[in-house]
Amino acid sequence: MSAYKEIAWNGIWKQNTILAQVLGLCPLLAVSTNFVNATSLGLATIVVMMLSNFGISALRAFIPYEIRIPVFILIIAALVTVVDLLFNAFLHDMYLVLGIFIPLIVTNCIVLARVEAFAAKNGLRAATFDGLMMGIGFVWVIALLGAVRELIGQGTLFSGIEMIFPTLSGIQILPVDYPGFLIAMLPPGAFFVLGLLIAGRNWLDARANQRMREQRIHHQAEHATDHPSSAPA
Template structure:
């Protein structure tokens, strides 16, 4: 008895080992691009699920263009920092990991800040302190630590792109909604980002004498954010329920067959 059980256990262990090895081998051959994309954009969205980088998210989303500007800046920093950290991960020892990551991130943020100052001066002024504050956006150090320091460079860069995109989409959603509700405009200040020709992009959707203050001020961002998170959770729950229903149906059929 004991012999058989131990051999069984050993067999089990071998099975588990095989299971563990096989997907690993696959992961190196075939990168699960769509999986990474899904993680960044939906399942593990930095703004909606991880709730990282809320400070800039809430402060800068008063207009669509501000949101776009900060979104692009954050995305750029995320991609480049993820790529760099993944490239240097083998040289960095465990003890100095965090300072090195922060140094890399801070350097790239400073570079992005200088470039924005030089090429999109108006936007630089309107985003103000929130560009240098990208350094403290936990989404970036979080990805560096959780993903980039453990995965090959290409995967890490793609993860940065998708996480950045997920963050930007939420920024845009919130920025657009707050601008429309608060000021009745969309793309206000587009010339700050794209140059003078973009002034024609700005349009007034509706006009009111008094701005809707709640949407313009930070509390509006909190409320809007709440709605977006609620919406995401609703969709997730719906999907989960559908899956459950499907599973239940399958089980019923199985029972039917057994009974027959």
């Protein structure tokens, strides 16, 4: 259980693919213009990561080491093709919005890095769980980035949700006459918001490390008080 907790913590926070490893920036910055687009791509990435980790972990004993990377890419490409066709069949409007970025999951270094670093060396359950957690870590960051950019840029949230759920519609958070902030919708705005998210994560980690050091010093002081060394005769 502790091993799975560590996998979950690594995927969601400690080794977060975006905030810690800074991988997959191309789809992250291009698709995160609003919450719905960002979350849709993130969920597609979760499915690919889970299934690719599962498949490669199951086949790792049969894949020669010398050709492992081409085989990994072939498996990932097959899974991405399935996801791409499913989007086209059942979420066609969203498929048109995301465009080339669904097929480009094949080249997303997040997916290939996890199958190489973890799935190819671990069992089915651990590998699948790692794919899920790494995917969740990717989703919450890209969703938050999309929500912030959409709110600042347009004053709305969930814009485009009708492409997935036709009975729903986006929410106007800021006043209707809000003029919008164009730079938030452009690539520079994505870099600014992402930089703030990374800085916030580093600040939280620094605070946590500082608290741990203070607690360790406090415990050492208490231990020294409770067990004073005997003075020489």
